[in-house]
Amino acid sequence: MPQQPASAYFLVDKHSRETRATLSILVDNEVGALARVVGLFAGRGYNIESLTVAETDHLRHTSRITIVTRGTADVIEQIKAQLGRLIPVHRVIDLAVDKPGVEREMALIKVVGEGDLRAEALRLSKVFRARVIDITHTSFTFEVTGSPVKIEAFIELMVPLGLVELSRTGVVAISRGIEAM
């Protein structure tokens, strides 16, 4: 008997579910390294939901880029392979699949208001353990840190209380447990 076909023979299945992936990319901190990474996403039609980057090892001049993206499992696999092909890239890990990770984000949120609204904003900020980092008689600027879900929730609550401006860092992430990248 001939063997049963085992290949799913097309990759782009419109029905397959898109998932969110958090990629940690360790790169040599050289000129253009970030442009290569970002250009790859733009050029191949991948999506960037958030991006953070900074040099993390000053002796070896390596930077860590954290990118949150969205795609089918096959697309995520292809993104990782394409990133791996860039010459300055040391390693790419998916902090959902390869290693479960924890994610944090920080936001600075300016809320303008008076009276009860102002009191309510301050009360809620305590619940979210947000810090007040700038204050006037009619405004607060909060610093809030947490998972992206928590940040979203806090922002949603601040909108009716007079949110006028918002700055977010994007997600940083690290794997759980004793293993290092």
Add this chain to the structure above:
Amino acid sequence: MSDKQLTGAQIVVRALRDQGVRHIFGYPGGAVLPIYDALFQQDEVEHVLVRHEQGAAHAAEGYARSTGKAGVLLVTSGPGATNAVTGLTDAMMDSIPLVCITGQVPTHLIGSDAFQECDTVGITRTCTKHNFLVKDVDDLARVLHDAFYIATTGRPGPVVVDIPKDVQFRLGEYVGPSNILHRTYRPRKEGDPARIAQAIDLMANARRPVFYTGGGVINSGTRASQLLRELVALTGFPITSTLMGLGAFPASDNKWLGMLGMHGTYEANLAMNRCDVMINIGARFDDRVTGRLDAFSPGSRKIHVDIDPSSINKNVRVDVPILGDCAEVLAAMIEAWKARERPGDAAALAQWWQQIEGWRERKSLAYQASTETIKPQYAVERLYKLTRERKTYITTEVGQHQMWAAQHYRFEEPNRWMTSGGLGTMGYGIPAAVGVQVAHPDALVIDIAGEASVQMTMQELSTAVQYRLPIKIFILNNEYMGMVRQWQQLLHGGRYAHSYSEALPDFVKLAEAYGAKGIRAIDPADLDAKIMEMIDHDGPVVFDCMVDKLENCLPMIPSGAPHDEMILPDNQESAGVSDAGKMLV
């Protein structure tokens, strides 16, 4: 000057010499004058002056593909670099090792929109495997050696080194090519033995196997081609190849099914469609090969050997991916196959061959012979018959003539066939032939061309004349951009929008104007004698072969169709293209 201190320009020349570079292709300009000055004062690295920087890139590609070594080009800043971009992209798509040195405006002027300034590393970032801007002369030697290492190892590709003019003047330290170990880039060569064992398992139990090989085998070196021949002989499996892989396996062997894909043979495409085990070695499931993805070889288990992890599962999901260099993996596969007791199902294989013979009977490359006009297929056939005994290298432009060359010229050896596959660059053939001829001065180098493509880089004929490179430009002149016309016939109701080659030059006179020889053939009866005249002429020749104007390139899998729905020479009247197919190219 201490003896270890060199100028940046001298470092460039020294690094080229230490990398074993004998020839470079280039065009001078303000931002590379110091390097030209250094080249002028030595005679180890020979410079070939092209007529346009795109020509330099394609010549370097032809040089690289025919020798297996890196091709090198040297161009100036701004327009020099942008003109090279098509060639760099071509090399990127076809995995050809190039090192492209570009001049740049002095460092203090970068970003000021200076004369002939462009953001070379920005522009070439996506059309190179890697690129560098060297701002410190002490980095220059290391960067150049890195560039050669990156270009030639792993999946080869083009690397740009952009050197500002002040860095070319400045004094710096030279370091040699040894002891260079890149921090992040370490391509893997050996395949995973467990995966290889799995692959051999599948192959040993296969009933309808087929080898599907590609340019990766050629890039891996002549040893890979030898090992491929050995493995095919051992297994007795049929083999087909992509456009890029022609020559890795001899076309005269009876296991050879011909090229596969859009203009591949019936037997090759049917074998791909009906096989139960597909062994892909160094090919990338390109869309010209797979056709409709959801109908691509639906019943097969697939083995994929590739050095580039991003090629695996990109277009087609495979069952056994093997990351590694083709030669290394082939050697391991041969060993594993030999270690088995009577591998393979001989009875099933015989039956499979019988089925394939049936497909061969369709004679999908057949064409209507004529005594009135020269059929383009006939022209390529005659060219093949009259040059097969010689050391012949073929380059092509892009279009119908390219496919006819791939179908009707039969390659026995790797590195003899230079064509623009991935990018499909019209104008590739003449400069590529220049590069091949520079590398192989005694060989017969023929560009099988079309009258439209050839005009895109015609000026490189002047390069051939200057350096006495006896390249032969064999134009299949049908007065149409034939492939465009064929698609317009099939898809757009025969409305031939701008595909007629109006106002063609007289190619014979044009050749003579350049100082080359021109020959025209119109009558099939004269063709052989004229081809011989071309071969026997010791110098560049433009051969204007007037062929049947409306001949279509068949067989053909129309866009959007699976492998088993081909247009064959005997059913071309009834063939149509689906609406969905019209959306594809």
